[in-house]
Amino acid sequence: MTELRNVEADLYRFRERVLVASIVVLVCFLLLAARLVYLQIVRHDDLLEQAENNRTAIVPVVPNRGLILDRNGIVLASNYSAYTLEVTPSKVANLEQTIEELSQVMDISTRDRRRFKKLLEESKNFESLPLRTRLSDEEVAKFAAQRFRFPGVDIKARLFRNYPYGELASHVIGYIGRINQSEKEKIDDSDEQANYRGTDYIGKLGVEQSFEAQLHGSTGVDSMETSAGGRAVRLLASSPAIPGNTVKLSIDIKLQHLIETMFGERRGALVALDPKTGEVLAFVSKPTFDPNLFVDGIDTESWKALNESIDKPLLNRALRGSYPPGSTYKPFMAMAALQTGKRSSTTVINDAGSWMFGGHQFRSHGDRGLGPVDMYASIVKSSNVYYYSLANELGVDTMHDFMKPLGFGQITGIDIQGELRGLLPSQAWKRAYYKKPEQQRWYAGETISLGIGQGYNSFTMLQLAQATATLANNGVKHKPQLVMATQDAMTRIKVPVVAEPPQDLGYTPENVAIVRKAMVGVTQEGTSARVFAGAGYLSGGKTGTAQAVSIGQKERYNAGKMEEHQRDHALYIAFAPAEDPKIAVAVIVENAGFGAAHAAPIARRVFDYWLLGQYPNEQDMAAVKTGQAGAPIGKPRSLAEVPWPPGALAAASAPDKAARATPGAR
Numbered sequence: 001m002t003e004l005r006n007v008e009a010d011l012y013r014f015r016e017r018v019l020v021a022s023i024v025v026l027v028c029f030l031l032l033a034a035r036l037v038y039l040q041i042v043r044h045d046d047l048l049e050q051a052e053n054n055r056t057a058i059v060p061v062v063p064n065r066g067l068i069l070d071r072n073g074i075v076l077a078s079n080y081s082a083y084t085l086e087v088t089p090s091k092v093a094n095l096e097q098t099i100e101e102l103s104q105v106m107d108i109s110t111r112d113r114r115r116f117k118k119l120l121e122e123s124k125n126f127e128s129l130p131l132r133t134r135l136s137d138e139e140v141a142k143f144a145a146q147r148f149r150f151p152g153v154d155i156k157a158r159l160f161r162n163y164p165y166g167e168l169a170s171h172v173i174g175y176i177g178r179i180n181q182s183e184k185e186k187i188d189d190s191d192e193q194a195n196y197r198g199t200d201y202i203g204k205l206g207v208e209q210s211f212e213a214q215l216h217g218s219t220g221v222d223s224m225e226t227s228a229g230g231r232a233v234r235l236l237a238s239s240p241a242i243p244g245n246t247v248k249l250s251i252d253i254k255l256q257h258l259i260e261t262m263f264g265e266r267r268g269a270l271v272a273l274d275p276k277t278g279e280v281l282a283f284v285s286k287p288t289f290d291p292n293l294f295v296d297g298i299d300t301e302s303w304k305a306l307n308e309s310i311d312k313p314l315l316n317r318a319l320r321g322s323y324p325p326g327s328t329y330k331p332f333m334a335m336a337a338l339q340t341g342k343r344s345s346t347t348v349i350n351d352a353g354s355w356m357f358g359g360h361q362f363r364s365h366g367d368r369g370l371g372p373v374d375m376y377a378s379i380v381k382s383s384n385v386y387y388y389s390l391a392n393e394l395g396v397d398t399m400h401d402f403m404k405p406l407g408f409g410q411i412t413g414i415d416i417q418g419e420l421r422g423l424l425p426s427q428a429w430k431r432a433y434y435k436k437p438e439q440q441r442w443y444a445g446e447t448i449s450l451g452i453g454q455g456y457n458s459f460t461m462l463q464l465a466q467a468t469a470t471l472a473n474n475g476v477k478h479k480p481q482l483v484m485a486t487q488d489a490m491t492r493i494k495v496p497v498v499a500e501p502p503q504d505l506g507y508t509p510e511n512v513a514i515v516r517k518a519m520v521g522v523t524q525e526g527t528s529a530r531v532f533a534g535a536g537y538l539s540g541g542k543t544g545t546a547q548a549v550s551i552g553q554k555e556r557y558n559a560g561k562m563e564e565h566q567r568d569h570a571l572y573i574a575f576a577p578a579e580d581p582k583i584a585v586a587v588i589v590e591n592a593g594f595g596a597a598h599a600a601p602i603a604r605r606v607f608d609y610w611l612l613g614q615y616p617n618e619q620d621m622a623a624v625k626t627g628q629a630g631a632p633i634g635k636p637r638s639l640a641e642v643p644w645p646p647g648a649l650a651a652a653s654a655p656d657k658a659a660r661a662t663p664g665a666r
Contacts, residue, residue, distance in 0.1 A: 060198030063217030064159060066244030066489060068173055068207055070253040071279075076173055077208070079159050083140050085132040089120065091152030098150060099131065105146055106139045108132055114299035119178065133160070133296045161201070161295050165645065167288040169256045171316040172249070172416070172482065174206025175291030177298075195219050204294070205316075207247060207482065210416040214486050217244035243489035250279035250484045254644060255609055258616075259284045262602050264625035267590040268569075269317035271465035271480075272606060275581045278469070278478030278499060280414070281610065285317040320420040322458040323588055326544030326595070327382045328573045329453030331515050332467060333390055334375050336402040338511035342393050345375040345514045351385040358445050362388050379518035379542065380526035384452050391451025396442060399450060400426035405505050406467040407477065408459050414480040415497075422463055425456035454547060464573060465586035471515065472540070472575035472584045475507030516540055520578045528572070528600040531629070537611050540581075541574035541603065543595035546588075567591040572599035576607045583610050592627055601629035608636060615642045 068077035085106070092098050099116075102108060112132055119129045131153075132139075140155055147153075161176050179187070179202045187196050196202075197219055203209040220241030259270050263286040272282040293302055306314055315321060337343040353369035355362045364370070364384040370377070378386035391399065404410060409424025423429075427442040434440045449455035462480060470477040478499070485496045519540030523532040527543040546569045570592040575581040585603045592598035601624045608614040614636035616624065623629040 061220035061222055061239075061241040062159060062198045063219060063241035064243040064489070065161060065176070066215040066217065066486075067246045068215075069246060069248045070256075071248065071250050071281075071484060072252065072254075073248075074253050075164065076169065076249070076253060078162050078164065080162055081157055081159050082133060083135040084130040084156050084158050085135060085139075085143065086128045086154055086156050087116075087131050088128045088152045088154075093151075098153065102131070102150065102153065105142055106132065106135070111299050111302075114301060115297045118300050118303075119297045128154070128156070130158070130296065133158075163291045163295075165253070165257075166290045166292065168260060169251065169253060169283070170206075170288045170291045171285040171318065172206050172251060172256075172283045173291065174208035174210075174416075175204055175294040176201045176208055177204045177294045201295075205418070206416055207249065211247050211483065211486075214247060215244040217489070218242040245489055246487040247483055248485045248487065248494075249482055250274075250281065251283055251482065252281055252610075254639070254642075255282045255606065256284060258609055259602065259606060260286060260288065261621065262605060262616075262624045263589070266592060266598075266625075266627070267311055267317070268588045268592070268599075269321055269461040270585065270587040270602065270606075271318050271461045272583055272585045272610075273465050273469040273478075273480060275469040275473040275478070275575065275584045278466075278481050278502075279484065280480055280482045281583060282606070283318050283482065285315070285319070285321070287311050287313040289313045316418065317588075317590075318461045319414070319416070319418055320460070321588075322420055322422045322460055323569055323571075324455075324457050324546040325453035325459055325464055326546030326569070326571050327384075327452060328464060328542045328544035328571050328586070328595070329451075329457065330379055330382065330387055331471065331519055331542050331573075332403060332406060332408075333387050333394075333399070333451055334379060334515050334518070335471065335507065335511060336394060336399060337375070337390055338514060339402065339507060340394065340398060342398075343375070343390065348372045348374050349378070349383070349386045349389055351383045353385070355385045355388040355448075357388070357392065357448055360445060362448055375514065376518045376521060379515070380521040382527055382543065387451035388448050389451075391447050391449075392444070394451075396447045396450060397426050397428075399447075400424055400429075405477070405503075406470055407463050408457075408467060410463070412462055412466050412480050413500075414462060415482050419462070420460055422460050423456055423458040425450065453544065461586045461588055464571075465584060468573040468575060468586055469581075469584035470505065471512065472581035474509060474512050475505040477503045477505060516578070519575075523574075527596045528574075531596065531600040531604050535604065535607070537576050537607065538578040539574055539576035539607055540578050541572060541600065543600060544571035544573070545569070545594050546571060568593055570595040570598035572596075572603050574600075574603045574607070576611060583607065589627070597629075598627045609639075612636075613639050615639055 064079055067075055067079075069075055085102070087095070087098070089095055099108065099113065108131065116129060116131050135143075135155070143150075143155060163170070163173065163175070178200055179196075183202055187193055195216070195218060199216070199219065203212040203215065208215065218241060221239045223237040255272070259282055263270075263284070266286065268284075268286050270282060270284040271280065273280060289306055293306075298306075338345065349372070351364060351370035351373050353364045355364075362384070370381050370383050370385075373381060373383045373386050375386075377383065403424055409422045411419055411421055413419075425446075430442050431440045446455060450457055466477065466480055481497065481499055483497050485494050487494045519542055520538060522528055522541050522543065523535075523539050528541050532539060532541075568591070570589040571587065572595045573584075573586045575584040583606070585606055587599045587602050589598045589602070605616050605620075605624060608616070615638070617635060617637055620629065620636070
């Protein structure tokens with residue numbers, strides 16, 4: 001039986017299906033066209049940037065850090081490039097095993113492991129951390145041959161800081177170290193974030209920290225074409241890094257070396273200033289430390305040894321050490337008496353060896369009386385009784401108001417960070433410092449010991465040196481200045497650091513002359529006369545001995561029965577030449593005893609160097625180092641006879657030639 005088909009109906013259904021299919025195809029083409037328009041027109045710029053980023057990589061170019069020079073152009077801090085073996089912890093499956101396997105390829109010392117462990121604790125695991133530094137070409141080749149075995153480990157070329165004279169002037173120069181989290185946050189919140197891309201190190205102390213902006217330079221950028229695997233193919237564009245500026249200091253590194261050598265193993269500080277400009281000629285803190293230890297990242301044991309040492313080598317004693325000034329305070333007390341009119345220079349006080357006040361006996365030197373003394377004799381012979389009575393006449397607030405403009409207990413504003421204020425007491429200070437009413441009250445007896453630089457008085461050697469320089473400069477005070485100039489690394493143009501205008505304290509010239517004459521008398525017939533015998537110049541000075549610990553009024557000082565760290569400090573302040581001072585010095589030798597025996601000899605050799613160009617002979621140097629110096633021993637050497645760099649410092653910390661990478665490598 002033949003089936004009858006409805007051709008018209010079939011044709012209608014076919015046409016209907018074709019129409020639907022056509023509409024679907026059309027819609028699909030419209031969607032493709034819309035997507036094409038969206039990608040090619042609307043998102044063109046964005047996608048082009050992404051494609052370019054996939055094809056290229058932006059690599060920061062870390063600038064060479066600026067040099068640090070002394071006043072004569074001697075390099076105190078420089079740079080070198082070297083290969084490092086670096087590990088990215090996040091890309092290493094088993095860190096300990098990897099380090100063990102690496103140690104079979106090249107030498108990895110216990111110190112390297114300790115330093116790496118400390119860096120690991122301080123850093124994030126995706127950061128590349130140096131395990132070994134200063135690799136030789138042979139070590140680089142050995143690792144390259146087995147590189148495939150160590151995913152997450154790579155060889156990089158980095159710039160390293162080098163301090164060629166090691167511990168010399170380390171507190172002034174400072175050091176650089178890895179950027180910690182707080183420093184990173186501070187950089188991220190500043191306008192310098194882009195400038196520190198790729199930079200792992202920053203100045204930590206001294207000039208390295210305070211002049212970081214000038215020393216760091218400007219980071220450059222390399223645009224590299226990369227393969228799909230991320231390997232660099234070719235350099236597309238480059239914006240070179242701009243090296244940091246050279247910073248020129250006012251210190252004389254040879255003078256600095258002389259002073260540090262004379263201190264030997266003793267603790268203390270010395271600041272030498274130019275009274276006419278405020279330039280810092282020497283800035284010594286002993287003991288010192290080797291800043292090269294921090295360049296690669298200091299290991300735990302070395303840090304512990306420095307941080308926990310009873311001698312506190314990391315403490316900048318010239319900037320942050322606060323001490324009672326002892327008898328070096330007496331010339332300033334004399335100036336206060338003259339300027340306030342409380343005493344004339346001819347007023348005579350009988351020094352019977354002690355002074356009674358409120359039922360308490362204030363002793364003089366060994367309970368020996370000096371007899372009648374006027375102002376000149378009180379400074380030359382260092383009479384305590386004269387200044388006990390003067391302090392009582394002046395009162396604590398008058399002393400405070402006179403000493404404050406001299407800089408005692410004040411921030412001097414020197415151009416490195418971390419300065420300690422010290423303490424210049426007053427009644428207002430005591431009320432603010434103490435909480436209990438009975439502690440806030442100022443007792444008259446507390447004033448007496450202030451007159452001889454004891455009691456609450458506590459100042460830095462920088463403050464004492466500034467006050468001495470001001471007195472030597474007829475009452476005109478300059479702000480201490482460590483940096484003389486900066487030099488642009490590209491243009492070589494030097495830019496002097498503009499000093500602040502000096503401050504005239506308004507002292508009567510006759511009064512200044514009286515005190516300065518008495519200080520000259522100290523070196524001619526007083527407590528430091530033996531030390532300055534035969535000097536080829538005239539100088540003024542004042543010895544001082546300050547208590548490190550309090551001793552009761554009924555007790556007698558006996559150094560032999562005290563721990564070494566409890567013995568008195570030796571101090572000396574001085575200026576020279578007396579008629580036209582070109583240098584002023586404040587020095588302290590901790591726990592050494594009498595200033596005339598231990599501090600004044602150092603000042604004498606400083607003046608010999610600065611004014612006469614003379615260096616102590618070896619016998620004299622040894623005597624000063626051991627605190628046995630009196631008058632000069634033998635004929636001093638001329639500077640031409642002294643080798644430089646000093647043999648003991650002959651760049652012992654400088655890297656080996658084999659450890660250097662190609663100059664300019666990154």
